[in-house]
Every structure is written in structure tokens, then in C-alpha cells.
Amino acid sequence: MRRRDLASLLFVGLPAPAQTVAQAPPDDLAAARQRVQAASAELAKFEIAIAIEPSTVFRAY
């Protein structure tokens, strides 16, 4: 997907982001997206047997 296409998907309802996507070299952006996808895939693989936790609210205590 071209960078501009992604930007338009991301900002539905916002003013047209003419120059939305950073001037990152395409490789950087592609690499960053790959990292996001890899994280997403790794999380998907991680099985939590059943949703027994009451919430995801975070407390350190």
C-alpha cells in the first residue's frame, strides 16, 4: 500500500492530510510497519486461555 493511501485510511474524518506521512525514507517506514506487524503477530500467537482478569486497568500496587 502506498504511504498516502495508508495515511488516508488512518485519518478518516480528519482534514485531508496532504503531507501527513513523515519524510521518512520509504525503507524506514516499511521497516517500522514491519515491526508493528511482527509485534502484532507475536501477540496473536501468545495464548491466554480464558479471559479471567477483571480488567486491563494497570496498577503497580
Add this chain to the structure above:
Amino acid sequence: MKTTFPEEFFFLPIIEIQAKLRAKEFKVKELTEAWAQRLEQYGPKYNALAHSLRKPAVKAAKYHDKDFKRERFRSPLHGIPYGAKDLLSYANHPTEWGAPPYKGQKFKEHAKVITKLEGVGANCIGKLAMVELAGGGGYRFPNASSTGPGLNPWDVTRWAGGSSSGSGAAVAAGLVAFALGSETWGSILTPAAYCGVTGLRPTYGLVSRTGAMALSWTMDKIGPLCRTAEDCGLVLQVIAGSDSDDPGSAGKSFYYTPEYVRPFSEMRIGWNPADLEAVTDPAARQAFQDATQLLLELGFQVKEVELPDLPYRTVASTIIGCEMASIFEPLVADGRIQQLVDKNQAAGIVAAIGYKATDYLKAMRVRRLIQDAMAKLFIGVDVLISPSRPGVATKIDEPLDRGTGSSESSKRGLKDLGAAGNLAGLPALSLPCGFAQNLPLGISVVSRPFQENLLLAIGKQYQAQTDWHKRRPPLPA
């Protein structure tokens, strides 16, 4: 007659400077002017200074002198000059978060931590440089800041660490008596280790973040970088406490009382030899071995432990990525993200917008398992020790993704303690523990939530037996 401060004066711990102030050896105004002058002169040489606050500091110093004249001492920090990471707002002065899109940004109020320090008479003399937006987008080179790469006072061809680069460098070079930094994932412990200073990452929620740039609401912590563990305790005592304006506030205070910690002989220290075996530089490995040995000999019972097999790094990067994307989405929408210095960082923020809501929620659910696993680990031990960073500071022109000084080992050890500790909101203290290639190294002690006094007691004891924290880098030419 004007007081002249010898070079070694700027490296004294807080308590000794305070004693001299109370003995009226010099005035707060003289102290403030000398330190502000030093910060202005040398700060730019390390790219450590974002903005000088000399004028308001000198003005405040005159009031403090009236207090001292009447022997109205507010605290051990009264009249002590310090610096604050430019992520913290200082009313009506620039707070630019190290990022060109926020050049000239000003807020009308101080960050809560600065107000608290002002209340006890500490004097903020400057805003200290940082990696832009605290580096949340992921940066490839140390120069990812509007002030340039944070240079290490021990060797200006090396990085000071990030993202609290200026805080680490300024304390190391004696440009401030102490500094405030922030950590989401490594941003206090890394510059503390690389610059050879003592850095404390408090328990999540112990210190208010009101007035601080948000990078990741559920991960951000503010803490001190100081000369000694004791100084960290004195600063934390002031900045900790409940804040109704910070939804993450734990509603707890902190009193620095290391003397009431249980005897070390009744406690267990956890470590793993794999952490040391993975260090590639022989000199660094030897320094870590010596430091570990000394910590183990403080009287603790010793236990070998390893972190459970969980996806710490993936969970941490997903949570930070999602929260950061939500916070900086307007920067992407209006195109100002193009102004960021590091294009990798810009790409990282843009890409993070592509995370799915289910990714975030899954990461938060796994985080809960990580918290439980860490709590279980701490049933068997009271503290964990591990190198803060596995090697010395990287070169400033070297990509940060090239390697960190540790080899890939099949043994888990505690190598993901940084991610695990930040995910679970655990406190950590980085102590200077030796040198390799003439650059400092740091070792971390980590404990259960709100056990800062235990960490500081260990730090104090360790620093009573070592002098790594007293070493000073040469002055720049």
C-alpha cells in the same frame, strides 16, 4: 569578597553543600550564579543544555538568602541548584521536549515536581536536553534531538545515553547538583549508567507526571539522577506524593529512611551468571563481576534466578507504540512530524498508528501476566541485580541498533529486566560500578513496588565501600 568555588566543590553530595550553606560559607546567590555560569559555559559543549534559567534562579536565590540569614531552613535541598529534563514544564519558559515541532512551546504552570522542589527551596537553573519526544518512535542515531546528540562528559565521541541525555551529562560533569529525568523504558537507567551517575527509577505512580510530556501514560515515570544514592533519596522524598491531577498517581508518599530497612542478612538477592557471561567486553565483564560479588557480599542470602519466558519487549513496545500514537496523532495529522530530526522516529510514530485496538488490549492482558510473574519471582527474592546496560556508551555516530555489548545467549537470565521492570512498574536504582575503555558502567538493583528505601539502603552501603560515584570526568577544552 566574591567566593571562588574549587572544581571539586561541584561534585559534592547535596548534604555537604547544604552544610556549607548553613555554615554561611557562601550565599545561595553566589552558589546559584556559579553553578548557572558553569551550566551555561559547559552545558552546550555536551549538548546538555536546552534552556538556561539563570534569571529566575538568581532572583529566587535572593529570597533563599533571607531564609538562611534567619536560619529558616526548609529542607536539605534548600538553595541547591538543579536541572530538569526539558520534558517538564517550567512556567512561561520554553519547554520544547527536544523536538523541533515544539520549538517555542510554553506552559503557564510548572510541572508538579518542579513546584514541589520550589516549595522546599531547590533552585532550577536550567532545562536539560533530551532525545526528541523521549524517543518513543524509536530512533536510530544519538543525534535525534533539536540540541544535537547528547555527548558523554567522559568522552565526547560517545553518547550520554537517552532519553534523559542532558540530565545524565549535566550531573556527571558537575553542571548541576542533581537533575530530574524520566523513564518509560530505560531513559533514566541508561544515561545514569553511561555517564557514571546514580539514577533512580521510582515505582510507577509514586511521582506525579502532571506537567510532563506524556509518551506512554501507563509506563512514564519521573525520577532523579544524582551524585549518590542518598541524594536520590533526598530528592525522591520531595517529588513523591499523591496527585489528584495524575490518574496514575498511587496516592502514596515517600520518606527517606534507609536505616529502617530489614537487615540484609534476612533478605535474599537474586542474580543470574548468564547476564555477566553475555557481556562481550572482557573489561566490562570483569567490572560487573566485581560489582556483583561486592553486592552479594553485603550480607544477603543469594539465589540464582531467571525471568519467566514471556514476550517482555513485544509487550512494552506495543503498549508504548499505541499510547504514543494516540498522543502524537495530531502531529502526524498536521504534517509537523516531518520536522522531527530522526526520520526513523517519525516513521515509528506513523507506523504505530497502524496498531489495532486488539493489539493494545492483548498487550495489556499479557502485561498483567508479566506483573503476576514478577510478583511471584519476588516471593523468592527481595531484590534483583543485573547490569544497567551490558556495555559502555555507544559512539555518537554509530547506529543504536547495531548491538549493545551483549552476545545473544540461549540463557534468558535477567536480560529483559529493563522491559519487565518497566512493564510491572517496579523501582530500580542504577549505581556506578566501574570502568571499561575509560567509560563508566552501571549496575541496577530492582525491587518490589514501593521498596525504594531498600534499594537506596543497598546503594548507600555499596557506595560506602566503593568510590566509582566519586570519579569525575575531565573538564572540556
